[in-house]
Amino acid sequence: MLNLSLKELSQALGEKKFTSVELTQFFLNRVKKHNPSLNAFITVDEDRSLAMAEKSDQLIQRGKKSILTGIPIAQKDIFCADEWKTTCGSKMLENFISPYDATVIKKFNDVGAVNLGKTNMDEFAMGSSNETSYFGPVKNPWSLDCVPGGSSGGSASAVAARLTPAATGTDTGGSIRQPASLCGFTGLKPTYGLVSRYGMIAFASSLDQAGPMAISAEDCGLMLDVMTGHDSKDSTSINRKKENYTDSLDEDIKGLRIGVPKEFFEDGLNADVQKVVEEALKQYEKLGAKIVNISLPNNHLSIPAYYVIAPAEASSNLSRYDGVRYGYRTKEYDDLTEMYFKTRQEGFGDEVKRRILIGTYVLSAGYFDAYYLKAQKIRRLISDDFKVAYEKCDVIMGPSAPSIAFKSGEKQEDPLAMYMQDIFTISTNLAGLPAMSIPAGFVDGLPVGLQLIGNHFEEANILNAAHIYQKNTDWHLQNPKGIG
Amino acid sequence: MSINKEEISKIAHLARIKVSQTEADQVEKKLNGILALIEKMQEVDTESIEPMSHALNITQPLREDEVTEKDIRDKSLPLAPHTESSLFIVPQVIE
Numbered sequence: 296m297l298n299l300s301l302k303e304l305s306q307a308l309g310e311k312k313f314t315s316v317e318l319t320q321f322f323l324n325r326v327k328k329h330n331p332s333l334n335a336f337i338t339v340d341e342d343r344s345l346a347m348a349e350k351s352d353q354l355i356q357r358g359k360k361s362i363l364t365g366i367p368i369a370q371k372d373i374f375c376a377d378e379w380k381t382t383c384g385s386k387m388l389e390n391f392i393s394p395y396d397a398t399v400i401k402k403f404n405d406v407g408a409v410n411l412g413k414t415n416m417d418e419f420a421m422g423s424s425n426e427t428s429y430f431g432p433v434k435n436p437w438s439l440d441c442v443p444g445g446s447s448g449g450s451a452s453a454v455a456a457r458l459t460p461a462a463t464g465t466d467t468g469g470s471i472r473q474p475a476s477l478c479g480f481t482g483l484k485p486t487y488g489l490v491s492r493y494g495m496i497a498f499a500s501s502l503d504q505a506g507p508m509a510i511s512a513e514d515c516g517l518m519l520d521v522m523t524g525h526d527s528k529d530s531t532s533i534n535r536k537k538e539n540y541t542d543s544l545d546e547d548i549k550g551l552r553i554g555v556p557k558e559f560f561e562d563g564l565n566a567d568v569q570k571v572v573e574e575a576l577k578q579y580e581k582l583g584a585k586i587v588n589i590s591l592p593n594n595h596l597s598i599p600a601y602y603v604i605a606p607a608e609a610s611s612n613l614s615r616y617d618g619v620r621y622g623y624r625t626k627e628y629d630d631l632t633e634m635y636f637k638t639r640q641e642g643f644g645d646e647v648k649r650r651i652l653i654g655t656y657v658l659s660a661g662y663f664d665a666y667y668l669k670a671q672k673i674r675r676l677i678s679d680d681f682k683v684a685y686e687k688c689d690v691i692m693g694p695s696a697p698s699i700a701f702k703s704g705e706k707q708e709d710p711l712a713m714y715m716q717d718i719f720t721i722s723t724n725l726a727g728l729p730a731m732s733i734p735a736g737f738v739d740g741l742p743v744g745l746q747l748i749g750n751h752f753e754e755a756n757i758l759n760a761a762h763i764y765q766k767n768t769d770w771h772l773q774n775p776k777g778i779g
Numbered sequence: 780m781s782i783n784k785e786e787i788s789k790i791a792h793l794a795r796i797k798v799s800q801t802e803a804d805q806v807e808k809k810l811n812g813i814l815a816l817i818e819k820m821q822e823v824d825t826e827s828i829e830p831m832s833h834a835l836n837i838t839q840p841l842r843e844d845e846v847t848e849k850d851i852r853d854k855s856l857p858l859a860p861h862t863e864s865s866l867f868i869v870p871q872v873i874e
Contacts, residue, residue: 596819620855643796
């Protein structure tokens with residue numbers, strides 16, 4: 296069960312080689328064994344997961360099986376799941392039991408997938424190392440001294456250590472792709488608007504997007520088939536015909552034009568990581584693709600623009616945590632104002648408070664034009680760069696992250712160094728493009744990810760390119776040695 | 780552009796976040812670091828550029844004004860820190 300793909304697991308369940316209950320118990324046992332050292336899960340509820348598995352077994356018995364029926368999936372703790380504790384990695388929501396299902400959760404439930412538990416994450420998805428979680432840092436299974444990346448660090452650690460066959464994540468500035476790179480598996484951030492944000496706790500609404508985190512491109516495609524679709528409960532959900540993301544996986548990539556932006560090989564990229572990425576590009580050439588040199592001249596402005604736009608949106612979204620309707624409330628207060636001030640001082644961690652303060656500042660009277668409007672104009676420049684680039688190429692490739700996994704604590708006190716982790720990922724969030732990270736090799740025994748960026752709604756194309764690479768390499772099939 | 784303690788206190792008030800005396804130095808230092816990073820934007824001339832507020836050019840969809848959600852009051856109220864007879868209780872605001 297340990298190393299089977301989603302397709303193989305599905306097949307085995309269909310052939311009654313094992314039941315969903317057995318499969319779920321197998322992964323629950325792995326969680327029990329390894330979670331004390333990895334801290335990948337915030338909430339595990341064996342009884343509830345096994346009850347879901349039992350129901351899935353009944354579906355399979357009755358022949359009502361679709362591809363993910365009976366397969367355990369770990370859910371990032373940013374997704375509200377009915378009657379599950381949903382914390383978003385924050386003290387503010389430490390005891391929040393969601394009264395409803397996010398659309399993503401509902402879609403997995405509807406096909407009979409099993410919720411294996413809620414995974415750890417940076418508080419309110421703000422971080423690149425999973426060290427800002429109120430529930431403690433997550434460890435990288437390739438080296439317990441290192442971070443798994445963030446913010447979807449719990450899902451990343453769980454997938455890499457095979458504590459779950461697959462997991463969900465969310466990506467506002469790189470939170471699926473950077474951890475996928477640092478933990479050595481496949482992660483995809485879809486086009487903005489493709490996956491419903493309903494019930495996904497909001498960080499920066501114009502950038503947030505949910506996506507799959509799994510071993511292979513094929514697994515991600517199968518999950519994407521379930522996760523996508525128009526949702527009237529999310530006003531930014533795109534109303535377009537639902538696509539199939541697995542039909543074209545095997546298509547030939549001869550003649551595929553790969554755009555390689557020179558800026559992705561300048562800004563602080565580790566030299567050894569660069570070698571691995573260049574090797575992967577050579578592999579693509581061997582497979583028949585053509586390399587085209589392109590430029591994304593405003594990429595260096597993506598981090599400054601992001602740290603205006605994302606905190607601005609966050610300061611508005613997080614104003615709902617006031618200690619009145621749900622969540623944490625401070626113990627002692629004399630009046631309403633003091634209750635607000637102390638509730639938010641005690642309930643939020645340092646990074647979240649920093650971003651709320653920055654967001655409040657850039658939106659405040661007198662600064663709006665200089666910061667917020669300016670950032671929106673730069674967002675346009677960055678987005679236009681991609682439009683120009685896609686006239687010359689079909690897919691853009693480069694590194695997912697500037698380095699391999701770094702040591703826990705190394706960047707914790709230096710927010711700016713931490714922010715640089717997303718130098719190659721943020722621009723695609725600003726432009727709303729789909730992008731993924733796939734394993735492409737190792738440096739000092741730690742994984743390196745290759746990033747594939749598609750044009751809007753071209754998930755199937757990048758999945759195809761990733762799948763062909765994975766058919767010809769085995770980087771994505773490597774397991775961390777220390778995890779039995 | 781940099782920010783001093785007095786301005787931070789103003790913003791913290793707007794954001795309803797208490798910043799204690801002991802935190803003030805660190806907050807000032809780190810916010811100024813982030814503002815210096817953001818400042819790089821000013822190097823670019825964006826005079827004629829139209830601001831982009833959203834990744835995709837979509838319009839706000841409208842729907843009929845009808846009840847689509849089931850009543851989850853009994854599940855939602857127990858989540859509040861303090862309720863009485865289906866009301867959220869906060870410190871008295873009006874004398």
